[in-house]
Amino acid sequence: MEAVITTLAADFRAALPGGGALLGLDLGTQTIGTAFCDGGWRFASPGKTLKRGKFGADREALAALVRERGVKGVVIGLPLNMDGSEGPRSQSSRAYARNVAAALNLPVLLWDERWSTASAESALIAQDMSRAKRAERIDSHAAAVILQAAIDALAGGFA
Secondary structure, three states, X not given: OOOOEEOOHHHHHHHOOOOOEEEEEEEOOXXXXXXXXXXXXXXXXXXXXXXXXXXXXXXXXXXXXXHHHOEEEEEEEEOEOOOOOEOHHHHXXXXXXXXXXXXXXOOEEEEEOOOHHHHHHHHHHHOOOOHHHHHHHHHHHHHHHHHHHHHHHHHHOOO
């Protein structure tokens, strides 16, 4: 059976009738920020920031996280333009989502990531974190912002 890839929370929720832990990803050109949430879809927490490489290496690192955390689905940030249209980065994220769904055989939700990095940066500044530490952690915190927005919609039955 082919894994579901969708931009609709309702379709993703239908693919996971029993809930389950989720993995959130913020795809950068050089890194992948990760985040996780509990099986009840209440709280997203930043995870590791992975160095992005060829997909084979990414697949192994992601598969290890999925096994370690008992992940049932993946939420990937979809970088839309401010007007909501899709550009080259969106197409790259969609291609990555197809690879993830096939490699991990898990449903994938593509979630609008506009403002996620700015929101994560603001939160880290509010914690009085140094610029160097923020640079190390921004991707995983952005992944947590993306995942939290998605689980808020999933748990609330919206979208």
